[in-house]
Amino acid sequence: MTKSEVKLLGTWLSPFVMRARISLNIKSVSYEFLEETFQPKSQLLLHSNPIYKKVPVLIHQDKPICESLIIVQYVDDVWSSGPSILPSEPYDRAIARFWATYLDDKWYPSLKSIIGAKGEDERKKLIIEVEEGLALLEDAFNKTSKGKDFFGGDEIGYLDIAFGCFLGWLRGTESLIGVKLLDQVKSPCLVKWAERFCACGAVKDVMPQTEKLVEFANMLMAKMASSTPK
Amino acid sequence: MADEVTLLDFWPSPFGMRVRIALAEKGIKYEYKDEDLRNKSPLLLKMNPVHKKIPVLVHNGKPICESLIAVQYIDEVWSDRSPLLPSDPYQRAQARFWADFVDKKIYDAGRKVWTTKGEEQEAGKKEFLDALKLLEEQLGDKPYFGGDNIGYVDVSLVPFYSWFKAYETFGNINIEKECPKFIAWAKRCLQKESVSKSLPDQNKVFDFIVEMRKKFGLE
Numbered sequence: 001m002t003k004s005e006v007k008l009l010g011t012w013l014s015p016f017v018m019r020a021r022i023s024l025n026i027k028s029v030s031y032e033f034l035e036e037t038f039q040p041k042s043q044l045l046l047h048s049n050p051i052y053k054k055v056p057v058l059i060h061q062d063k064p065i066c067e068s069l070i071i072v073q074y075v076d077d078v079w080s081s082g083p084s085i086l087p088s089e090p091y092d093r094a095i096a097r098f099w100a101t102y103l104d105d106k107w108y109p110s111l112k113s114i115i116g117a118k119g120e121d122e123r124k125k126l127i128i129e130v131e132e133g134l135a136l137l138e139d140a141f142n143k144t145s146k147g148k149d150f151f152g153g154d155e156i157g158y159l160d161i162a163f164g165c166f167l168g169w170l171r172g173t174e175s176l177i178g179v180k181l182l183d184q185v186k187s188p189c190l191v192k193w194a195e196r197f198c199a200c201g202a203v204k205d206v207m208p209q210t211e212k213l214v215e216f217a218n219m220l221m222a223k224m225a226s227s228t229p230k
Numbered sequence: 231m232a233d234e235v236t237l238l239d240f241w242p243s244p245f246g247m248r249v250r251i252a253l254a255e256k257g258i259k260y261e262y263k264d265e266d267l268r269n270k271s272p273l274l275l276k277m278n279p280v281h282k283k284i285p286v287l288v289h290n291g292k293p294i295c296e297s298l299i300a301v302q303y304i305d306e307v308w309s310d311r312s313p314l315l316p317s318d319p320y321q322r323a324q325a326r327f328w329a330d331f332v333d334k335k336i337y338d339a340g341r342k343v344w345t346t347k348g349e350e351q352e353a354g355k356k357e358f359l360d361a362l363k364l365l366e367e368q369l370g371d372k373p374y375f376g377g378d379n380i381g382y383v384d385v386s387l388v389p390f391y392s393w394f395k396a397y398e399t400f401g402n403i404n405i406e407k408e409c410p411k412f413i414a415w416a417k418r419c420l421q422k423e424s425v426s427k428s429l430p431d432q433n434k435v436f437d438f439i440v441e442m443r444k445k446f447g448l449e
Binding site for chain 2: 051060063065066067070071073074077078090091093094097098101102136
């Protein structure tokens with residue numbers, strides 16, 4: 001398969017794009033990474049994801065696949081001879097999917113909103129939500145990993161990818177607000193898991209550096225502050 | 231060992247209906263438990279401690295939460311009959327995409343139609359009808375989204391048809407006029423026993439929504 005048969009449209013910043021990249025890396029699939037320009041959105045993006053106009057978009061043999069978790073499952077289905085991403089047992093798959101959905105629907109929206117929170121009360125509320133979520137995930141880790149290194153067992157799997165992609169932004173947020181959210185005392189297993197995850201071959205080259213994310217967030221906030229009418 | 235399957239549900243829930251249809255398609259016998267959502271059972275709270283919501287599928291004592299996750303689980307466990315997801319990876323990705331689209335668009339837009347007024351309601355109506363039209367386009371000339379038989383997208387979407395009388399009345403819209411293909415598809419689905427036995431009558435849902443609106447102070 002030539003490299004150009006697989007293209008990924010995305011951006012270095014996005015945890016969702018990272019999910020797609022990690023899954024392709026796990027399967028040792030060569031692909032062309034196309035950094036999306038946004039402002040304005042490229043023709044390729046508008047054409048390949050007309051419904052949501054968002055990244056990531058995987059383009060395989062000229063056919064687009066959208067939505068990060070759908071891409072991850074697609075990669076697992078297509079390159080089935082490589083290491084498995086989804087667990088093999090239906091029940092374990094259901095649990096992995098449950099937590100991935102929880103992360104997308106509840107946890108990450110709370111995390112994402114912390115930086116832009118209006119007022120101390122709102123910020124505190126969001127921090128509590130994120131911390132409660134981490135407690136649930138610590139528990140889920142213990143149940144799912146069954147004593148092994150990752151949610152997926154010996155190797156990273158679907159839930160590791162679904163959650164681990166947010167570690168850059170988690171650390172970035174911690175740096176910006178000066179509060180440790182993922183801490184040694186409350187979530188000791190997740191802290192160790194996070195280190196292992198970031199050190200994985202399939203992950204380390206695609207995990208953005210925290211400093212770069214902080215720099216980006218500061219720039220964005222400065223832009224928003226300067227464009228807000230006084 | 232015989233499988234023990236229980237479904238914790240609430241009769242008007244389109245999400246619950248999805249699981250009912252999947253179980254019926256696979257011919258699985260199960261115990262149906264209707265929950266009083268104002269007084270949730272200890273079983274529900276134990277089986278879905280994170281969200282405390284229905285539906286919850288319980289298979290041999292183990293809970294599976296979130297309707298589309300439960301539908302996929304059913305498809306994977308009882309994989310020997312009536313497949314719901316296509317076998318081709320690209321078709322599977324498409325089916326997942328459209329079922330996810332239904333989740334993102336139909337319920338929330340529909341909700342705006344029966345719970346809001348004025349500008350917000352108009353926006354909800356437009357969103358709702360636009361979404362149905364996109365789905366009609368996706369259906370194309372096929373009898374079902376799944377092709378010749380109902381599949382994952384059909385299962386995720388057809389339950390909302392039972393709410394159409396409510397949407398039409400409170401939204402003052404004529405869905406058949408706007409989306410005739412969609413209505414034709416829904417009626418085709420209802421000819422299947424797995425669907426007709428899983429969906430409540432539109433009038434019954436309508437009466438339920440009338441009561442809900444009173445409770446929300448909308449009447």
